[in-house]
Amino acid sequence: MTRAQMKQRKCDDTAARLDGLAVPSGAAWATELRQHSLTRLLEMGLPTKRDEYWRWTDPATLTSAAPTSAEVFDAAEVPIFDAIERLKIVFVDGVFDAAASDDLTGEGVEVSLLNDALSADIHWAKDSYGVLEQAGQTPVERPIAAMNTAFATDGVVIRVTGKVAQPISIIYKHTDETSDAILHNLVKLEEGAELTLLENGPAAARYNTVLEVEVADGASFHHVRAQGRDHERRAATHIFGRIGANALFKSFTMTANGILTRNEVVLELLGDDSQAHVGGVCMGDGTFLHDDTVFITHDAERCESRQVFKKVLRNGATGVFQGKILVKDGAQKTDGYQISQSLLLDDDSQFLAKPELEIYADDVVCSHGSTTGAIDEEALFYLKSRGVGTQEATDLLTLAFLAEAIDEIAREDIAANVLERLEAWLARRKG
Amino acid sequence: MLEIKNLHVKLEEEEKQILKGVNLTVEPGKVHAIMGPNGSGKSTTSYVLSGRDGYEVTEGSATLNGEDLFDMEPEERAAAGLFLAFQYPVEIPGVGNMTFLRTAVNSQRKLRGEDELTAGEFLKIIREKAKALKIDAEMLKRPVNVGFSGGEKKRNEILQMAMLEPKVCILDETDSGLDVDAMKLVAEGVNALRDGTRSFVVITHYQRLLDHIKPDYVHIMSNGRIIKSGGPELALEVENNGYADLLAEQENS
Numbered sequence: 001m002t003r004a005q006m007k008q009r010k011c012d013d014t015a016a017r018l019d020g021l022a023v024p025s026g027a028a029w030a031t032e033l034r035q036h037s038l039t040r041l042l043e044m045g046l047p048t049k050r051d052e053y054w055r056w057t058d059p060a061t062l063t064s065a066a067p068t069s070a071e072v073f074d075a076a077e078v079p080i081f082d083a084i085e086r087l088k089i090v091f092v093d094g095v096f097d098a099a100a101s102d103d104l105t106g107e108g109v110e111v112s113l114l115n116d117a118l119s120a121d122i123h124w125a126k127d128s129y130g131v132l133e134q135a136g137q138t139p140v141e142r143p144i145a146a147m148n149t150a151f152a153t154d155g156v157v158i159r160v161t162g163k164v165a166q167p168i169s170i171i172y173k174h175t176d177e178t179s180d181a182i183l184h185n186l187v188k189l190e191e192g193a194e195l196t197l198l199e200n201g202p203a204a205a206r207y208n209t210v211l212e213v214e215v216a217d218g219a220s221f222h223h224v225r226a227q228g229r230d231h232e233r234r235a236a237t238h239i240f241g242r243i244g245a246n247a248l249f250k251s252f253t254m255t256a257n258g259i260l261t262r263n264e265v266v267l268e269l270l271g272d273d274s275q276a277h278v279g280g281v282c283m284g285d286g287t288f289l290h291d292d293t294v295f296i297t298h299d300a301e302r303c304e305s306r307q308v309f310k311k312v313l314r315n316g317a318t319g320v321f322q323g324k325i326l327v328k329d330g331a332q333k334t335d336g337y338q339i340s341q342s343l344l345l346d347d348d349s350q351f352l353a354k355p356e357l358e359i360y361a362d363d364v365v366c367s368h369g370s371t372t373g374a375i376d377e378e379a380l381f382y383l384k385s386r387g388v389g390t391q392e393a394t395d396l397l398t399l400a401f402l403a404e405a406i407d408e409i410a411r412e413d414i415a416a417n418v419l420e421r422l423e424a425w426l427a428r429r430k431g
Numbered sequence: 432m433l434e435i436k437n438l439h440v441k442l443e444e445e446e447k448q449i450l451k452g453v454n455l456t457v458e459p460g461k462v463h464a465i466m467g468p469n470g471s472g473k474s475t476t477s478y479v480l481s482g483r484d485g486y487e488v489t490e491g492s493a494t495l496n497g498e499d500l501f502d503m504e505p506e507e508r509a510a511a512g513l514f515l516a517f518q519y520p521v522e523i524p525g526v527g528n529m530t531f532l533r534t535a536v537n538s539q540r541k542l543r544g545e546d547e548l549t550a551g552e553f554l555k556i557i558r559e560k561a562k563a564l565k566i567d568a569e570m571l572k573r574p575v576n577v578g579f580s581g582g583e584k585k586r587n588e589i590l591q592m593a594m595l596e597p598k599v600c601i602l603d604e605t606d607s608g609l610d611v612d613a614m615k616l617v618a619e620g621v622n623a624l625r626d627g628t629r630s631f632v633v634i635t636h637y638q639r640l641l642d643h644i645k646p647d648y649v650h651i652m653s654n655g656r657i658i659k660s661g662g663p664e665l666a667l668e669v670e671n672n673g674y675a676d677l678l679a680e681q682e683n684s
Contacts, residue, residue, distance in 0.1 A: 376523075377484070378521050379521050379522075379523045381482075381483055381484070381505065381521075382517070382520070382521040382523070383523075383531075383534075383535070384482070384504065384505035384506045384509070385481050385482070385483075385505050385506075385508075385509055385514075385515055385517075386506075386509055386531075386535035386538075386539075386591060386595065387506050387509035387510050387535050387536075387538045387539035387542065387595065388506055388534055388535055388538045389504075389506050389538060389542075390504070390506070392534065392538060393506075396526055396530075396531075396534060397523070397525075397526070399525070399526075400523060400524060400525025400526045400574075401525060402525075403524075403525035404525065
């Protein structure tokens with residue numbers, strides 16, 4: 001089959017898969033945007049394992065017409081971020097739960113539901129919804145994100161004008177074994193604004209989320225996400241960020257369990273002297289695949305980007321990392337750093353990594369490293385020789401391995417909260 | 432009391448015999464020095480006693496106060512009172528020195544069925560002991576041995592020894608890579624731990640360390656055996672004449 005024929009077949013399959021599906025209703029401009037996204041999707045076709053960036057992660061269950069059912073997991077524990085004072089917005093299987101949510105008002109911030117924004121005749125989201133997602137489709141296509149923009153039923157729309165002290169926290173709950181959620185969040189930080197966004201929980205048996213973030217000059221965005229503990233849930237998530245001058249973008253994701261997770265992050269540094277940091281830790285056990293696919297573009301001078309991803313895998317779990325730094329012509333004094341590491345706790349697990357650098361400027365510093373290894377025997381013996389038992393020593397070294405990524409979380413109380421969850425994961429493993 | 436009898440050890444991976452019948456009895460409160468040329472089996476002895484992987488005991492025994500060391504995991508040997516000061520202390524990025532020490536102290540206490548120290552109790556003790564070794568608060572906060580100088584690493588070993596209060600301490604070339612001042616500081620740290628019951632096995636190449644840590648006995652090791660034992664004067668003899676005479680004497684006997 002020729003490449004053109006393959007592409008045609010992919011598009012035909014996608015057309016058949018989406019046949020008869022109407023985009024959600026809303027204001028005329030929103031319907032037009034959604035229709036346009038659907039057209040883009042039909043032109044790209046949904047991904048298959050033959051696609052370059054899906055070679056290691058089979059997207060079949062992420063794109064199928066119906067989700068594979070996922071048992072609801074009752075963790076019987078206090079949810080993460082519970083002790084942190086925050087503005088809570090709750091979705092249950094992708095549906096907004098007004099009763100469980102706080103009043104959506106705050107100082108220096110406007111919060112509304114996507115559904116409301118896209119139903120209003122006049123709303124600032126008109127000029128933002130799907131814009132970064134569409135920009136993020138080149139040079140690598142991300143059809144699942146286009147599908148999200150076309151079919152997202154709800155989400156949160158946030159415009160930040162001041163320094164918001166209290167984090168906004170989106171809580172996703174999964175209660176239905178066959179729920180299938182498509183949610184789209186939009187965050188716009190105006191000049192000098194500051195916001196911390198928290199997200200936690202599995203949104204459904206299968207969920208597709210997009211987060212678009214515009215960070216204007218001098219603004220700071222902090223994002224910490226915990227993807228929930230349901231073992232069988234499947235997730236495809238995208239974060240698209242555009243960062244102005246003297247600005248800060250930080251995003252951290254913790255993933256423990258979940259049968260399939262594909263997290264894509266696409267960032268563009270467009271203003272000078274800015275920083276973009278993305279990090280993540282994942283703890284995988286058994287039938288588990290976790291994929292971090294990151295693309296950071298430097299298109300301004302003196303910007304710093306960091307990608308720090310750490311994975312702990314055991315019992316046959318698989319980790320994937322595909323990370324790219326693109327430094328455009330003229331993006332001088334770029335400082336790019338990328339590290340992806342996995343700790344394999346047994347011989348059955350595997351880590352697949354593809355670091356990429358593409359540099360067109362001549363005065364830049366870019367480094368990348370990717371390692372796969374077991375627990376350091378020397379360090380283990382050192383600890384044991386001091387009286388620390390094998391299990392405790394292994395846990396200590398595992399947390400030490402993850403430390404560099406956790407350091408990416410700026411707020412100490414949130415970092416401590418994440419660390420507690422990782423310790424709990426290790427403790428459960430012993431039982 | 433540490434008692435090593437007719438210890439034979441080979442490498443696990445290859446047919447290479449390293450120790451060929453080591454005998455050594457270390458009584459409470461005594462300091463034994465082991466000297467000898469490179470490759471004579473000094474470090475292997477310390478590793479085998481502390482339980483490092485990669486060695487196979489083919490014959491002989493080692494007991495600590497009557498308990499068979501080779502029946503125990505490394506952490507159990509530590510809890511029973513054995514301590515090895517490493518020649519090359521291991522760097523552990525991501526684990527704070529303080530966390531490491533507290534985990535070690537409390538793990539041993541737990542293994543011995545004692546109450547764990549609270550954070551406050553631990554802090555009080557470590558501050559005092561660190562001060563004596565000129566280890567500042569910053570060094571306690573940093574990851575274990577990461578970015579430490581040679582002297583700092585060795586002082587950190589002695590701090591661990593001071594915190595863990597072992598019965599028998601093996602110092603594996605603790606003087607290597609140290610300048611004179613650092614060596615004095617380390618020796619002072621060791622001497623401060625001499626209490627009449629705690630014993631020491633000091634492995635070294637040079638007599639110099641033994642000027643500061645005065646041994647009761649000196650043993651010369653060669654080709655996997657202790658070939659000569661004596662008092663402190665034996666170390667001086669080696670310093671003046673090298674090992675050649677002793678080795679020749681051994682071959683002729």
